[in-house]
Amino acid sequence: ILMVWLRRTTHYLFIIVVAVNSTLLTINAGDYIFYTDWAWTSFVVFSISQSTMLVVGAIYYMLFTGVPGTATYYATIMTIYTWVAKGAWFALGYPYDFVVTPVWIPSAMLLDLTYWATRRNKHAAIIIGGTLVGLSLPIFNMINLLLVRDPLEMAFKYPRPTLPPYMTPIEPQVGKFYNSPVALGSGAAAVLSVPIAALGAKLNTWTYRWMAA
Numbered sequence: 001i002l003m004v005w006l007r008r009t010t011h012y013l014f015i016i017v018v019a020v021n022s023t024l025l026t027i028n029a030g031d032y033i034f035y036t037d038w039a040w041t042s043f044v045v046f047s048i049s050q051s052t053m054l055v056v057g058a059i060y061y062m063l064f065t066g067v068p069g070t071a072t073y074y075a076t077i078m079t080i081y082t083w084v085a086k087g088a089w090f091a092l093g094y095p096y097d098f099v100v101t102p103v104w105i106p107s108a109m110l111l112d113l114t115y116w117a118t119r120r121n122k123h124a125a126i127i128i129g130g131t132l133v134g135l136s137l138p139i140f141n142m143i144n145l146l147l148v149r150d151p152l153e154m155a156f157k158y159p160r161p162t163l164p165p166y167m168t169p170i171e172p173q174v175g176k177f178y179n180s181p182v183a184l185g186s187g188a189a190a191v192l193s194v195p196i197a198a199l200g201a202k203l204n205t206w207t208y209r210w211m212a213a
Contacts, residue, residue, distance in 0.1 A: 043138070051133055051138070054137065056203075071112045103143075138182050139186060
């Protein structure tokens with residue numbers, strides 16, 4: 001009876017695991033309001049990690065239900081989880097925008113629209129939808145980042161005692177590594193989101209087979 005129950009609820013367990021992991025990833029990779037020598041590098045890494053984490057769970061959940069709109073629902077779950085987790089920072093005396101919440105929902109909407117517009121074509125969702133998620137998420141998140149009150153002031157006002165010396169906030173070195181973190185982040189994320197979307201679709205197939213065993 002226990003195994004039957006586990007098999008039937010595998011997809012729910014997977015959704016919870018991915019959503020929780022995305023929340024942790026946001027907090028660990030998401031302190032990119034610190035303008036350091038590594039600011040643009042951090043943004044590119046963040047863009048890739050968030051795009052792939054979103055697309056693997058969103059496409060899994062969407063293909064499982066077969067209903068366009070499910071990816072957006074999944075992104076909403078991720079957003080709510082993250083806001084709740086950020087309450088821990090708030091309780092420590094930091095301002096609530098100390099860690100910028102990534103904008104997942106518009107990118108998930110593009111994935112849903114692709115699935116809907118192609119009449120529920122799984123392969124189109126993987127290739128076109130995955131590409132759109134990777135391209136759009138860094139753009140939305142840079143807009144999100146630009147709306148935060150002075151990041152440099154925030155970094156100095158709330159120093160992280162656990163930061164190593166080379167990560168202490170200094171004046172931003174824009175263009176030290178490359179001139180456009182959004183372009184690099186979007187390009188890399190668009191390429192990587194497609195195979196990760198395919199993995200999410202394959203996980204869905206494996207789950208069905210395991211449940212039917």
